[in-house]
Amino acid sequence: MIDGHGRTIDYVRLSVTDRCNLRCTYCMAEDMVFLPRRDLLDFEEIELLARHLVRRGVRRIRLTGGEPLVRKGVLDLVARLGCLLGDGLEELTLTTNGTLLAEMSGQLHAAGVRRINVSLDTLDRQRFAQLTRRDELGRVLQGIDAARDAGIAIRINAVAIRGVNDDELPDLLAWCADRGMDLGLIEGMPLGDVALDRQAAHLPLSEVRTQLEKRFTLVPSLHRTAGPARYYDVADTGTRVGFITPLSDNFCSACNRIRIAATGTVYGCLGHDQKVELRDIIRAGGETELDAALDRLLAGKPLRHDFNAERSEPALSRHMSVTGG
Numbered sequence: 001m002i003d004g005h006g007r008t009i010d011y012v013r014l015s016v017t018d019r020c021n022l023r024c025t026y027c028m029a030e031d032m033v034f035l036p037r038r039d040l041l042d043f044e045e046i047e048l049l050a051r052h053l054v055r056r057g058v059r060r061i062r063l064t065g066g067e068p069l070v071r072k073g074v075l076d077l078v079a080r081l082g083c084l085l086g087d088g089l090e091e092l093t094l095t096t097n098g099t100l101l102a103e104m105s106g107q108l109h110a111a112g113v114r115r116i117n118v119s120l121d122t123l124d125r126q127r128f129a130q131l132t133r134r135d136e137l138g139r140v141l142q143g144i145d146a147a148r149d150a151g152i153a154i155r156i157n158a159v160a161i162r163g164v165n166d167d168e169l170p171d172l173l174a175w176c177a178d179r180g181m182d183l184g185l186i187e188g189m190p191l192g193d194v195a196l197d198r199q200a201a202h203l204p205l206s207e208v209r210t211q212l213e214k215r216f217t218l219v220p221s222l223h224r225t226a227g228p229a230r231y232y233d234v235a236d237t238g239t240r241v242g243f244i245t246p247l248s249d250n251f252c253s254a255c256n257r258i259r260i261a262a263t264g265t266v267y268g269c270l271g272h273d274q275k276v277e278l279r280d281i282i283r284a285g286g287e288t289e290l291d292a293a294l295d296r297l298l299a300g301k302p303l304r305h306d307f308n309a310e311r312s313e314p315a316l317s318r319h320m321s322v323t324g325g
């Protein structure tokens with residue numbers, strides 16, 4: 001799949017639910033209204049869509065949400081999608097808050113998942129409870145251990161938030177390194193109405209890098225994953241730190257992905273409302289129509305998002321939990 005700007009699209013982020021068992025203040029409002037369950041694609045429909053996308057050249061699928069592991073029966077879906085590995089699909093992975101990994105890691109590994117991202121913004125229990133509005137740090141830490149024991153490689157992802165976890169990021173990097181895990185740092189994006197003052201919380205990652213360099217030797221690395229992180233080797237630890245800088249250093253020219261919401265709405269860009277609706281097309285069973293809709297999406301895929309750290313109001317009313325990270 002080639003988009004209207006000549007970029008090859010071979011990566012899909014597939015949200016399986018917009019629901020979550022946490023309420024991170026930068027992601028969700030406390031009183032979120034979620035999509036009606038009847039509007040979600042069922043597992044047969046998701047599998048059909050995934051097979052179609054793999055036939056069209058998709059090589060990596062990342063399950064996300066909301067919290068992907070809270071969708072009822074999700075391990076069945078992961079097993080179905082795992083069957084595409086080696087048959088066109090090169091990687092099946094997920095982004096999770098980690099709360100359910102203690103129960104699910106074994107089956108995720110058995111389905112072919114070898115690498116996941118776990119979101120963890122702080123190692124302080126009280127801070128975690130404030131930031132996520134749930135006291136679940138213990139379960140997340142158990143989940144991380146369980147996934148590692150099951151043989152799944154982990155990158156920890158943390159959103160850098162001024163006044164919340166900026167004093168803790170060097171310690172978080174050291175904690176990850178002790179466990180042989182890479183750390184991905186993310187700039188908060190202005191999506192959806194939330195209680196957090198995003199303008200005040202904005203923290204350019206160049207500042208964080210300077211802070212990390214007081215304690216670690218960071219060497220620019222050629223390492224790439226399918227995502228937009230720019231990596232540095234941490235010479236002192238043998239691990240890596242990745243910087244995801246949607247606001248301070250735009251990376252859209254190398255965009256390789258589209259995002260599918262749990263309802264079958266496909267978005268060309270996280271920062272725009274350009275989309276096509278696939279659910280009814282999938283239900284009607286038309287492969288030609290499916291291709292035509294995907295081609296429309298690709299032709300109109302925006303060149304870049306226009307996030308602006310100077311504005312306090314959201315760029316879009318859609319929350320991050322609809323499309324996932």
Ligand code: SAM
Nearest residue numbers: 027065066067095096097119157188189320325
């Ligand atoms: N629930 C899962 C999790 O937290 O990993 C998957 C979905 S979550 C929306 C995916 C990633 O997006 C997480 O790493 C989260 O920290 C990040 N995220 C959520 N809202 C964000 C925002 N407004 N700006 C930047 N990252 C955000």
Ligand code: SF4
Nearest residue numbers: 020022024027066097
């Ligand atoms: Fe849930 Fe992930 Fe959003 Fe936190 S970032 S509220 S864990 S979807």
